[in-house]
Amino acid sequence: MGKKINKQYQMKENTVLEIEDLSIAFGGLKAVDNLSFDIKEKEIFGLIGPNGAGKTTVFNCITQFYPPDTGTILMKNKNNEVVNLIGQKVHNVIRQGIVRTFQNVELIYELSVIDNLLVGCHIYYKTDIFSQILRLPRANKEERKFRKKAVDILKFVGIEKYKDALVGGLPYGVLKKVELARTLMSDPKLIILDEPAAGLNEQETENLSQLIKDIRDKLNCTIFLVEHDMRLVMGTCDRVCAISFGKLLAIGKAKEIQNNTLVQEAYLGKEDDMNE
Amino acid sequence: METILQILFNSLEKGSIYALAALGIILIIRTSFTVNFAFGRIGMFTAFITVYFMNHILSSIWLGAVVGIISAIVIGLIVDMVVLRHAHKVDIIGKQIVTLGLIIIISGITPLLFGINPFHLPKFINYVGQSDSLTIMNASIEYNGLFTVGIGLIFMVCLFFFIQKTKWGLAVRATASNEPTARLMGVPTKIVTMSAWAIAGAFGALAAIMIAPSVNVKPDMMDSIQVIALIACVLGGFQTFYGPVIGAYLIAFSRNVFTYYISSVWGESLMYVLILLFIVFRPQGLIGKKIVKKV
Amino acid sequence: MKKLSIAQKAYLSYAVFIALMALLPVLAYYDIIQNATVDILSNVVIYGIAALGLNILLGYSGLVSLGTAGFMGLSSYFAAYFTKDLNLPFFLSLLIAVGIPMLIGLLVGLVSLRLEGYYLAIATLGVGEILHKLFLNIDFFGGSTGRKAETPQLLFGLIKLKHYEYNSFNSMFILLIIILGIVMFLTFNIIHSKVGRAFLTMRGSETCAQAMGINLLKYKLEAFAISTLFASVAGVLFAHNLNHTDYQTWTMVTSLNILAIIVIGGMRSIFGTLIGAFIVCADVLFLHYIPISGIDYILRGALIIVIILFYPRGLVNIFHDIKRLFRKFFQRKIGVGNG
Numbered sequence: 057m058g059k060k061i062n063k064q065y066q067m068k069e070n071t072v073l074e075i076e077d078l079s080i081a082f083g084g085l086k087a088v089d090n091l092s093f094d095i096k097e098k099e100i101f102g103l104i105g106p107n108g109a110g111k112t113t114v115f116n117c118i119t120q121f122y123p124p125d126t127g128t129i130l131m132k133n134k135n136n137e138v139v140n141l142i143g144q145k146v147h148n149v150i151r152q153g154i155v156r157t158f159q160n161v162e163l164i165y166e167l168s169v170i171d172n173l174l175v176g177c178h179i180y181y182k183t184d185i186f187s188q189i190l191r192l193p194r195a196n197k198e199e200r201k202f203r204k205k206a207v208d209i210l211k212f213v214g215i216e217k218y219k220d221a222l223v224g225g226l227p228y229g230v231l232k233k234v235e236l237a238r239t240l241m242s243d244p245k246l247i248i249l250d251e252p253a254a255g256l257n258e259q260e261t262e263n264l265s266q267l268i269k270d271i272r273d274k275l276n277c278t279i280f281l282v283e284h285d286m287r288l289v290m291g292t293c294d295r296v297c298a299i300s301f302g303k304l305l306a307i308g309k310a311k312e313i314q315n316n317t318l319v320q321e322a323y324l325g326k327e328d329d330m331n332e
Numbered sequence: 333m334e335t336i337l338q339i340l341f342n343s344l345e346k347g348s349i350y351a352l353a354a355l356g357i358i359l360i361i362r363t364s365f366t367v368n369f370a371f372g373r374i375g376m377f378t379a380f381i382t383v384y385f386m387n388h389i390l391s392s393i394w395l396g397a398v399v400g401i402i403s404a405i406v407i408g409l410i411v412d413m414v415v416l417r418h419a420h421k422v423d424i425i426g427k428q429i430v431t432l433g434l435i436i437i438i439s440g441i442t443p444l445l446f447g448i449n450p451f452h453l454p455k456f457i458n459y460v461g462q463s464d465s466l467t468i469m470n471a472s473i474e475y476n477g478l479f480t481v482g483i484g485l486i487f488m489v490c491l492f493f494f495i496q497k498t499k500w501g502l503a504v505r506a507t508a509s510n511e512p513t514a515r516l517m518g519v520p521t522k523i524v525t526m527s528a529w530a531i532a533g534a535f536g537a538l539a540a541i542m543i544a545p546s547v548n549v550k551p552d553m554m555d556s557i558q559v560i561a562l563i564a565c566v567l568g569g570f571q572t573f574y575g576p577v578i579g580a581y582l583i584a585f586s587r588n589v590f591t592y593y594i595s596s597v598w599g600e601s602l603m604y605v606l607i608l609l610f611i612v613f614r615p616q617g618l619i620g621k622k623i624v625k626k627v
Numbered sequence: 628m629k630k631l632s633i634a635q636k637a638y639l640s641y642a643v644f645i646a647l648m649a650l651l652p653v654l655a656y657y658d659i660i661q662n663a664t665v666d667i668l669s670n671v672v673i674y675g676i677a678a679l680g681l682n683i684l685l686g687y688s689g690l691v692s693l694g695t696a697g698f699m700g701l702s703s704y705f706a707a708y709f710t711k712d713l714n715l716p717f718f719l720s721l722l723i724a725v726g727i728p729m730l731i732g733l734l735v736g737l738v739s740l741r742l743e744g745y746y747l748a749i750a751t752l753g754v755g756e757i758l759h760k761l762f763l764n765i766d767f768f769g770g771s772t773g774r775k776a777e778t779p780q781l782l783f784g785l786i787k788l789k790h791y792e793y794n795s796f797n798s799m800f801i802l803l804i805i806i807l808g809i810v811m812f813l814t815f816n817i818i819h820s821k822v823g824r825a826f827l828t829m830r831g832s833e834t835c836a837q838a839m840g841i842n843l844l845k846y847k848l849e850a851f852a853i854s855t856l857f858a859s860v861a862g863v864l865f866a867h868n869l870n871h872t873d874y875q876t877w878t879m880v881t882s883l884n885i886l887a888i889i890v891i892g893g894m895r896s897i898f899g900t901l902i903g904a905f906i907v908c909a910d911v912l913f914l915h916y917i918p919i920s921g922i923d924y925i926l927r928g929a930l931i932i933v934i935i936l937f938y939p940r941g942l943v944n945i946f947h948d949i950k951r952l953f954r955k956f957f958q959r960k961i962g963v964g965n966g
């Protein structure tokens with residue numbers, strides 16, 4: 057039934073994600089307030105804002121962890137059908153082609169790097185639990201196929217040498233890359249990165265910036281990121297959206313946003329405030 | 333009317349015992365972050381001590397009970413200081429297995445010290461004037477039962493007054509809400525945990541001594557009470573100290589209602605099933621707010 | 628020679644282990660070891676199987692259950708009833724006796740979607756308690772006398788297993804260890820497949836699991852199904868091994884014992900679980916050397932506590948530590964020699 061309704065939605069050409077009038081309140085507090093923006097195909101789109109502006113909440117609404125109070129979130133999925141993400145099961149969102157990373161790296165510390173990547177293509181495993189448990193040849197074949205894919209992605213991200221290392225003992229910068237590599241396992245259309253540069257040093261941030269661009273260019277992904285680190289945002293993003301207290305401040309090219317007075321006020325406070 | 337009143341009297345008596353046990357368990361859960369599965373066995377052991385002192389040294393149930401309660405406090409302190417304080421590297425589940433170890437140790441010591449025969453423990457109050465029970469509208473409650481209800485209430489009121497109104501009570505609440513922060517703020521969490529074990533031990537001893545006249549003093553005397561107390565904690569919710577108490581009285585009442593009106597065979601099991609269903613629909617228990625998970 | 632894969636290595640080690648275990652009843656037959664030793668080890672195998680199931684549930688999926696004994700008990704009664712009263716063949720009886728607890732296990736799995744931590748632990752304890760009450764109160768379960776079972780006959784009575792009798796080969800033990808071998812093999816496969824990875828992801832972070840497309844409902848149910856399956860198989864074997872089952876065995880303490888097995892042995896380790904089962908179920912073998920009578924029970928509790936305090940991550944790490952100790956020792960020796 058859900059699908060029939062979805063068919064009626066229309067999206068602009070060249071857009072992947074369209075968010076309209078998104079609102080969500082926790083108790084009396086409006087975390088996101090009538091927010092609208094869209095993300096174009098093969099774009100690197102940044103979402104910035106001061107602490108507590110509701111950035112991560114926007115992510116959580118898109119990925120359906122929090123059901124929003126009002127609004128629509130339209131997405132052109134892998135088959136180029138327009139779907140409304142609202143009301144989808146959380147674990148089905150990835151099937152539409154959206155995959156995310158987390159603010160605090162969420163990897164499985166008991167598993168090796170490559171096994172962590174295999175979790176990323178969980179949805180592509182076709183064999184049933186019985187062939188898995190009995191290790192039938194088709195389950196083995198499938199496993200080998202995905203392992204090969206994982207190795208390719210590790211090569212692409214540049215961390216192949218850690219392939220069999222346990223995630224538990226690796227440095228933070230590598231963990232961030234493992235998480236990014238895991239998103240690639242699901243052949244995503246839209247990758248959502250929650251503060252990818254947090255905890256990285258300058259060199260690592262620069263590498264990451266290049267890697268994000270590579271992913272966009274070579275793997276045809278659209279990237280949507282929340283970030284505090286302005287160097288990364290300014291150096292990587294095509295367009296940036298600034299929000300404060302859940303409300304939209306401005307959308308535009310990175311440079312424009314940087315010079316926008318509203319945005320500066322949100323970050324630094326109004327001049328009146330300072331004088332008081 | 334008569335039967336329902338009788339059920340009510342009976343439930344109040346049993347409920348007080350369950351409530352004491354539930355309080356003992358929730359105190360340790362909140363301050364020590366362990367489900368103390370050895371709670372019932374410690375209570376059982378102190379009931380044996382009570383019987384021993386009553387029979388051989390003091391020849392009074394009252395003095396015997398005092399010795400029993402003091403020994404329970406000492407056992408509680410020993411358990412905390414000797415074992416659990418050194419278990420900070422152990423995860424939550426490991427700590428619970430430690431209490432399983434305690435069960436086994438206590439079950440091993442008991443027959444060594446007291447033999448293998450069950451003992452009878454008399455009631456505190458047998459007769460007031462000529463009769464052994466108070467009758468109201470054809471429903472009766474033994475004076476000893478009234479005493480149980482009264483003692484239970486007094487101890488619980490004291491504990492709640494202590495927790496809500498005193499500086500040390502504040503320390504207990506702070507530890508319960510966030511142990512590391514409380515410790516950093518200078519709350520002596522070690523002493524809080526230690527006293528929680530002592531008080532829990534005392535409550536366990538009380539519950540055991542009060543149930544003893546009806547079940548005899550034997551190794552498994554507290555097993556079903558402990559299970560009921562645990563379920564009372566879940567039913568009432570872990571977030572408050574009074575939730576489990578309400579849960580305990582509620583279980584005592586519905587257990588009697590179910591076994592009397594529905595089936596003496598299936599009644600109790602049916603009640604547990606209903607409680608489980610209730611928890612599924614209200615995981616935070618009767619009292620308590622839902623905690624929103626942060627992503 | 629071709630290098631063995633991880634799976635092949637594991638299978639080989641299990642096969643060797645099972646083969647070595649199979650020697651035990653032979654040794655007992657020729658009176659080299661005592662028959663009683665084999666009987667005690669039968670318990671290790673039975674509880675080890677149940678613990679392997681709990682290990683998948685707790686160690687891998689992060690879901691705790693204190694109802695294991697209840698499920699074991701339930702299937703033990705069914706096994707007794709089907710084989711003794713209905714004369715069903717062993718394997719058919721096994722299939723049905725295992726199926727019914729599994730259905731209840733699935734229901735508990737539904738509960739686990741809403742409850743976690745202590746709440747789930749006590750809710751499952753409640754399930755175990757309900758079953759315990761039913762065992763005692765319902766006629767079918769034989770009340771306090773329990774139910775009688777028999778040592779199974781396989782292949783329409785062609786093979787009649789035996790145990791416990793004087794001067795006979797304990798062939799029941801062979802059945803036990805073959806089933807243990809199968810369970811070890813299945814456990815390995817589960818934890819090294821997408822199912823095992825999904826379990827671990829769920830344990831680490833439910834939000835992350837959902838974001839990766841893992842259906843929590845499905846995998847929690849699967850985890851509970853697998854763990855009750857293993858527990859029920861263990862229950863069936865219990866009934867046939869003792870030829871008897873009654874309510875006194877299936878209590879909270881038994882559930883805690885099974886939990887103790889995996890905590891002591893080491894979570895997420897197959898051989899660790901078996902080490903734990905040995906410590907918990909076969910401690911008599913080394914505790915009976917202590918001359919003071921009655922003290923073995925106390926030592927057993929103390930042993931559990933000491934192991935947990937010193938090896939909070941499980942005894943399976945002891946090999947690693949011994950290796951390190953050796954290395955240290957030899958290095959110092961070399962150092963002294965040089966000096």
